[in-house]
Amino acid sequence: MHLDFMLYSLLTGVVLLCMVPHHMLSVIRTSAIALTLWALCASIQLWWYMDMSGHGMQMLVVFPRMHVQFGLDVLGLSLVVLTTALFPICMLLLRTGAGVLTFLLLEVLLLGALVVLDMLGFYMLFESTLMLLFLHIGRYAYGSLEAAYKIVMYTMVGSLVWLFSLQNMFGWTSCLGVAADSSLDSAAGSGISGWGLLIVFAVKMPLMPVHLWLPEAHVAAPTAGSVLLAGVLLKIGGLGFLRWMIPLVPGFSRSVLPLIACAAAITFVVCTLSTIRQIDLKKIVAYSSISHMSLVVLTALCISDMSAAAATAMMISHGIVSPALFMLVGMLYERTHTKLLLNMRGIGNSMPILSSAIFLANIANLGFPPFPNFMAEMLCLVCLYNVHELCAFVFCAGQVLGAVYGFWAYNRLVHGVQSQATALDICRGEVLSLVPIIFGVLWLSVAVN
Numbered sequence: 297m298h299l300d301f302m303l304y305s306l307l308t309g310v311v312l313l314c315m316v317p318h319h320m321l322s323v324i325r326t327s328a329i330a331l332t333l334w335a336l337c338a339s340i341q342l343w344w345y346m347d348m349s350g351h352g353m354q355m356l357v358v359f360p361r362m363h364v365q366f367g368l369d370v371l372g373l374s375l376v377v378l379t380t381a382l383f384p385i386c387m388l389l390l391r392t393g394a395g396v397l398t399f400l401l402l403e404v405l406l407l408g409a410l411v412v413l414d415m416l417g418f419y420m421l422f423e424s425t426l427m428l429l430f431l432h433i434g435r436y437a438y439g440s441l442e443a444a445y446k447i448v449m450y451t452m453v454g455s456l457v458w459l460f461s462l463q464n465m466f467g468w469t470s471c472l473g474v475a476a477d478s479s480l481d482s483a484a485g486s487g488i489s490g491w492g493l494l495i496v497f498a499v500k501m502p503l504m505p506v507h508l509w510l511p512e513a514h515v516a517a518p519t520a521g522s523v524l525l526a527g528v529l530l531k532i533g534g535l536g537f538l539r540w541m542i543p544l545v546p547g548f549s550r551s552v553l554p555l556i557a558c559a560a561a562i563t564f565v566v567c568t569l570s571t572i573r574q575i576d577l578k579k580i581v582a583y584s585s586i587s588h589m590s591l592v593v594l595t596a597l598c599i600s601d602m603s604a605a606a607a608t609a610m611m612i613s614h615g616i617v618s619p620a621l622f623m624l625v626g627m628l629y630e631r632t633h634t635k636l637l638l639n640m641r642g643i644g645n646s647m648p649i650l651s652s653a654i655f656l657a658n659i660a661n662l663g664f665p666p667f668p669n670f671m672a673e674m675l676c677l678v679c680l681y682n683v684h685e686l687c688a689f690v691f692c693a694g695q696v697l698g699a700v701y702g703f704w705a706y707n708r709l710v711h712g713v714q715s716q717a718t719a720l721d722i723c724r725g726e727v728l729s730l731v732p733i734i735f736g737v738l739w740l741s742v743a744v745n
């Protein structure tokens with residue numbers, strides 16, 4: 297299986313499904329689920345033939361006329377498998393033909409961004425997803441044009457800075473004869489390129505003070521959009537740090553580590569405290585995601601032997617656990633038609649299966665053993681302690697606050713006197729979409745530990 301064949305077949309499937317009339321929703325959904333499952337099987341085959349002992353790019357596909365090449369490393373392969381595993385679940389959550397086609401095109405663009413080895417191609421592929429996200433968030437039933445504009449504004453401003461740094465980078469490499477894949481620390485414009493890369497990837501992770509778009513986007517997005525945001529799109533920033541910023545400007549990356557340590561620690565503490573005072577379930581999970589991703593940024597910039605592996609493990613663990621929480625919140629919203637904790641109480645009396653799933657996802661998100669977040673956070677904290685002991689202690693103390701908001705929200709939601717009429721527990725279709733991701737969490741717990 298070649299990368300170009302997988303992308304071509306997915307794109308061909310999207311084009312063929314666009315020709316199907318939109319009133320034939322069952323045909324579109326069934327075909328889309330089959331197409332995404334085929335992509336999952338193709339990614340597993342790539343994983344099977346991947347040489348996991350190598351540190352370079354493998355399975356290279358070159359297009360000389362377009363000056364573009366595709367390839368995979370361990371980080372890219374992990375995110376490709378995660379992406380293809382989440383999209384069949386998203387297809388089960390979608391209810392409209394336009395949404396299904398939008399997500400299929402999003403899968404093609406995201407997979408292309410994960411495997412492309414040209415920075416300009418990465419820029420074009422990932423930024424193309426913003427238009428589809430804008431339509432998906434702005435047009436949904438409880439969506440918000442304000443949130444859609446906010447996500448586009450924040451990321452587009454960062455992308456403009458990135459475009460300027462790209463022009464500066466290509467200018468210096470052409471003038472000085474520096475190879476495009478080598479370090480640019482010796483070039484006089486490395487500072488401009490480094491700051492440009494830092495700003496754009498800090499927006500996409502996100503770090504304070506450019507993090508406010510993510511909670512609003514999660515609240516306004518449907519369940520499938522929240523699963524995609526938490527599971528894949530946030531990881532693009534981590535991929536950018538590990539694949540582009542650190543290899544291109546390693547000296548600059550080391551020099552800004554104190555600044556990033558302060559920003560990541562402030563982001564972690566402030567977002568954790570903000571999570572405690574939230575009353576919207578989606579905002580609770582969204583702020584929790586921001587605090588986890590700040591640890592990924594800081595671990596990646598430690599630039600040690602294990603930092604890349606620890607940051608990758610944290611991204612994959614978060615990419616499975618956080619979508620599970622968003623799915624459960626979406627199922628709860630379909631029954632209660634609210635996401636506010638003030639209007640929900642005592643659901644454990646009428647929905648024991650859903651309450652048990654929420655408990656498992658909650659303790660997995662808090663990093664309890666033997667769930668994958670536990671081992672990933674331990675690896676990140678060990679890498680961080682070798683570089684900056686005080687910052688490691690700050691993150692360790694923050695885990696206590698994480699337990700505070702996690703158990704506070706769970707106790708308020710599940711226990712007590714029920715505030716609404718009795719609602720039905722999860723149905724067979726919801727079990728079909730929930731079991732794979734719960735199985736993924738349990739399997740990753742065994743595999744990581």
